[in-house]
Amino acid sequence: MRTHLKMLLGAGLGLAVGLGAAGGALAEVESKDPIKLTLHDWTGQLITTKLMGEVLKKAGYNVEYVQADYIAQFAGLKTGDLHVAMEIWETTGREAMDEATATGKVENLGETGMQAIEEWWYPAYMKEKCPGLPDWQALNDCAEAFSTPETAPNGRYLGGPVTWGGFDDERAEALELDYEVVHAGTDAALFAELESAYQRKAPILLWVYAPHWAPIKYEGEWVEFPKYTAECYGDPAWGDNPDMAYDCGKPRGPIWKVSWAGVKDKWPGAYAAIKAFKVSNEEMGAMVAAVDLDGKDLDGVVADWIAKNEATWSGWIK
Template sequence: MKYSGIPSVALVIALNIGAAKADVESLDPIKITTHDWSGQIITTTIMGEVLKRAGYNIEYVQADYIAQFAGLKTGDLHVAMEIWETTGREAMDEAIETGNVVSLGESGMIAIEEWWFPSYMEDVCPGLPNWEALKDCAEAFSTAETAPLGRYLGGPVTWGGFDEERVEALELDFEVVHAGTDAALFAELESAYQRKAPIILWLYEPHWAPAKYDGKFIEFPPYSAACYQDATTGVNPSAAYDCGKPTGPIWKVAWAGLGQKWPGAAQAISNFHVSNAEMSAMISKVDLEGQAVDAVVGEWLSANEERWQGWLK
């Protein structure tokens, strides 16, 4: 057969992949952690797929949100794409202080995680969203299992958040009940909302829920680092955590050896940046429309090629 001088598509792809792999510093797998909520899996998959396109070998590893720092310190895990200022800052700071973990900067997303209630609960608990209203109407949030105590539905216990400590410090007549999974948390919200049943729960942004449901975050005493660390600070001079949760960036962190072994990947991860609005829209497609994470990520990559190509430079 006569050679036309035009390489086949398969050959072009193979040549391009070979060239990309020749440029990366190591073909050992970069182990990026995934957790149990859709947004984090989306964030991680975006970064992982960008690195794959650059020729890196990527391995996604399911890991506990806080316990993952043990693996990051030893180098058994390499990258965590979402450490929330609201719940992960203490663990992140401790890990960085060891010298075995480094921050790769902000992700572009700003975290809010706090107690949230649907607006119809204001009819039975006047004074909301001020936290002190909860002192007078805890029973309005009770269930058969917790009565007369109110029921606060927290996130999975692995998320942290100090909700039990907050209840005790603020002397609230609430029992903290943890949802088993992120999906279970929002399934219970949907069920309660449709029935206008009592509920107060952990809600967070970026996420689709604050846009879908009419409600408000509880206004606790403002967060300060001293509130968490010094019992004498705050409205209860005998207890720490007598304030709301912090808000702030969602951070990217890595094993300290990442930049030496895979400097190009470390730079690309540092350059990663998405907004709350972008992430909320992608979470909606996965959680509300039932689209696969890979499909949603693929659509985002196609629409933002120039942008993520810039992360690799």
């Protein structure tokens, strides 16, 4: 699921009045009330949201970016206090999304075009110390190889911020893994630790996701857990542990867009544009790398994509 909260500070935050391509007054739109798009705590989501928001501005809409928790945002989407969330990952957000859409107050607006993987990951050099990988059953044989002074003799797994969900604590317990789950405070801290460990060839096992630059920049593999099924999460009797759920890997699949159900009636043009939005894993990976690795300004990266892809986004708002 993520980095650079400082990117949220500045001109892009707060109420952003929609300007046309040449700047100026609002175009003729269905409502001049602001469309509230949620921002979270990882770079890709900020980019996705800003891409959509800036395109909506070009269509004349009034856009407001609102900081919100990834899972807790569904409460605001149900009430209409929030309007659009541009990244709900099949890997971690599907349960919350399905619960919200089942109420009829939130609508699934389809796939973003990106396909999500989020799973336990290790650098290739760790396979020398644990040749049974990527099979998850090798993890306990190699727990000491993945340990730190604070966790020894247990291994250490570095999870994402707790707000990302993902059930890593439950997974470790259900599969009886001799590992302590430690949660990084931020996306930036998660990948800073990977960078440091990789340079030193130090042991590390952590949450890595795609689309992202990390699995492109660093050679490594995702752990292969028992394949996810809905029964694994919902029925303790399923799987290796008959008494506990989450004894499997995380789901994989699309990254979705969702909205307050009232968006289609209040802003039908924006609704159609959001449904039409599509970017690829490759496009997103390049933009995240430009921000996180090259140090480019996030809003500048968004503006550059918009400048070079008018033929694409103009079709969203036609």
